[in-house]
Amino acid sequence: MxxxxxxxxxxxxxxxxxxxxxxxxxxxxxxxxxxxxxxxxxxxxxxxxxxxxxxxxxxxxxxxxxxxxxxxxxxxxxFKGIKSDLRKVACASVIADMALRCQLEEPRTESYELVCYFYKQLDETDSRLKLLLLSFQTKYLTMMGFEPLIKNCCICGCDMLLNQGFLFSVSSGGAVCGNCAGEMSYSRRLSAGSIKLLQDLFFNPLEDWRKAEIKSARSLEEVELLIKAFISYHLEKNLSSYRFLKVMDQISREWGN
Ligand SMILES: [Zn+2]
CATH class of the missing domain: 2.40.50.140 (Nucleic acid-binding proteins)
Known part of the structure; x- marks a missing residue:
């Protein structure tokens, strides 16, 4: 060329x-x-x-x-707004890390568009940074074809929103209701708030990422850990930039959810 x-x-x-x-x-x-x-x-x-x-x-x-x-x-x-704020640099690093490590078989414009869109959002916002990062990760996973089954139980198909807390099998890639839990190995118990947040993250339109409902700090934390485990298991990638993010998280008490 x-x-x-x-x-x-x-x-x-x-x-x-x-x-x-x-x-x-x-x-x-x-x-x-x-x-x-x-x-x-x-x-x-x-x-x-x-x-x-x-x-x-x-x-x-x-x-x-x-x-x-x-x-x-x-x-x-x-994107000067990112570079002047270390919390945002930490988020932008996780986004870059994911784009670098989770390579697509064929180049796709959507990959560039997603990174660009979330850098613009990050540049312009000072709040809800954790939600922004989760939104990027879930949309990126969806683009790659890794979307967990969370609307219904993987096994019996019952509506997960009707369950008060349920199990999520990272290896099976989906939610499992209490009745079916005995039939398969599972790794995490999630609250009803967490499943609602997961559903909002995966199914709300991209531009509505701010509308995802965070019912409690616990549900945010559960979903963060789950997405991390999901990326690690299905893409066989541990994002090293998480360490930087964790340090920034500890230093800053100013995180907006
Ligand atoms: Zn079930």
Whole structure:
């Protein structure tokens, strides 16, 4: 491929040699790509601060023998609101980590669109950051085809909302009612509030993510742990960026749900 243009989000960067960086990019057209920004760490670099993580840019690239080389970049969205708030940086890192590790077989525009949409939301909001992150994760899992069965019991099909608390089998990928629990191994007991939150997260339209109902801190915590376990089991990925998020969570008492 000759030189080419693409719109992409910078997910992460790695130092290379004296003054370069390798950028891991999520391209709208091409999915995940890696490219080198030469001289980016020099004081007088033409890139300046334009290719920091979580930036969306129009790029012009040269097809190298190894990695492609970025020749020019023009910022589309810098998402300054994310970069000026460490809590948001922690959330953006988990989003980037998930996009980097949960690779799709074929590049899909939806992957780019989802990351871009949630970075924009993150940029503009100061509250409900945990809910925002869960919303991204559930929508991303759905896009990848990993949607847990939560409306009805995996086995008998009864309506889970009629149950006061139920079991969730991470390995079977769905909810199990009390009557059926004896028939299969399960890993987690969830409150009725948690199942409602899970259903809102998975089934509400994307733009209604703020409307997901959080009945208690317990249901939020249960769902966070469940999604984490679900990603870990089904995608065989442990997101290392969770550690950063956890530290930020402990430091900050200001988290809005
Ligand atoms: Zn059942």
């Amino acid at each position: 000759p030189n080419y243009k693409t719109r992409a989000i910078v997910l992460s960067t790695l130092k290379l040699g004296e003054s370069d960086r390798i950028l891991r990019l999520l391209s709208r057209e091409m999915g995940l790509i890696s490219a080198v920004a030469k001289g980016i760490r020099k004081t007088k670099s033409k890139f300046g601060g334009k290719l920091e993580p979580f930036t969306c840019a129009d790029l012009f690239l040269y097809t190298g023998k190894g990695l492609d080389i970025i020749l020019q970049s023009e910022t589309v969205e810098s």
